[in-house]
Amino acid sequence: MLPLVLYDILSELPGNNWSANPAKPRFVLSYKDLPFVTLWVEYSDIPIAMKAIGAKPNKRQDGSDVYTVPVLSDPNTGALITDSLEIASYLEKTYPEKPIFPNNSEALIRAFDSAYMSLILPGFKPMFPRTIEILSPASAKFFIGARLVDFPLPWDVNCDADRKLTEKGYNTVYEWYQKTDGKWIMGNTFSYADIIVACWLLAYKRVLKEDDEWARISSWNGGKWAEVLADVERECKLA
Numbered sequence: 001m002l003p004l005v006l007y008d009i010l011s012e013l014p015g016n017n018w019s020a021n022p023a024k025p026r027f028v029l030s031y032k033d034l035p036f037v038t039l040w041v042e043y044s045d046i047p048i049a050m051k052a053i054g055a056k057p058n059k060r061q062d063g064s065d066v067y068t069v070p071v072l073s074d075p076n077t078g079a080l081i082t083d084s085l086e087i088a089s090y091l092e093k094t095y096p097e098k099p100i101f102p103n104n105s106e107a108l109i110r111a112f113d114s115a116y117m118s119l120i121l122p123g124f125k126p127m128f129p130r131t132i133e134i135l136s137p138a139s140a141k142f143f144i145g146a147r148l149v150d151f152p153l154p155w156d157v158n159c160d161a162d163r164k165l166t167e168k169g170y171n172t173v174y175e176w177y178q179k180t181d182g183k184w185i186m187g188n189t190f191s192y193a194d195i196i197v198a199c200w201l202l203a204y205k206r207v208l209k210e211d212d213e214w215a216r217i218s219s220w221n222g223g224k225w226a227e228v229l230a231d232v233e234r235e236c237k238l239a
């Protein structure tokens with residue numbers, strides 16, 4: 001079997017692996033024991049690089065086109081897929097062993113993805129000044145322009161109101177986990193829902209200051225979030 005190719009975003013962090021959306025297919029590929037290589041793309045080069053390989057654009061909230069990463073190329077089938085959720089769906093259909101949508105749960109997990117994002121998106125702004133710090137100057141400039149469309153200034157790492165929004169979101173996710181009998185969203189059954197939760201936690205851990213902002217987030221709900229991230233990384237053989 002030829003290795004699949006995952007397009008992810010370059011940074012100045014050692015080892016990269018910081019961006020939540022490309023992290024999701026990386027976790028799936030590793031969970032399913034599929035061979036893959038990663039091609040690291042400068043944030044500012046995403047449109048030109050994705051257009052050059054023939055990837056489909058994604059849609060902005062206003063319906064306009066935007067080229068995004070992750071993109072997955074599968075030389076075994078010729079598939080070229082844009083968007084983390086569509087990549088997960090493709091991998092599940094093409095490589096069904098070790099399911100990530102067990103018990104026919106893809107529709108519900110798609111709804112879970114939207115619900116989770118609507119809880120955590122409102123508190124995103126403190127991530128942006130830290131993201132700029134780990135990008136090259138050209139990519140930082142591009143990132144600022146792209147994010148300003150949906151998140152007007154000010155962006156403040158220490159904004160209490162934004163932190164409270166994130167904490168409130170995770171309190172709800174914590175309640176969801178309390179309703180299951182087992183450590184995963186689907187009880188004792190691991191699924192893509194847990195990968196979605198973990199990949200945003202990974203982004204906080206990698207992008208925010210580990211001994212400061214991440215220490216605060218990971219202490220919420222009795223240390224639940226550091227635990228979920230570690231459990232999912234272990235399950236996907238990434239720890």
Ligand SMILES: N[C@@H](CCC(=O)N[C@@H](CS)C(=O)NCC(=O)O)C(=O)O
Pocket residue numbers: 009019020021022046058066067068069070082083084085146147
């Ligand atoms: N829904 C998409 C979102 C992907 C996305 O927004 N990717 C960001 C990086 S994490 C991107 O490529 N942004 C390009 C831009 O904003 O111009 C997915 O899950 O793949």
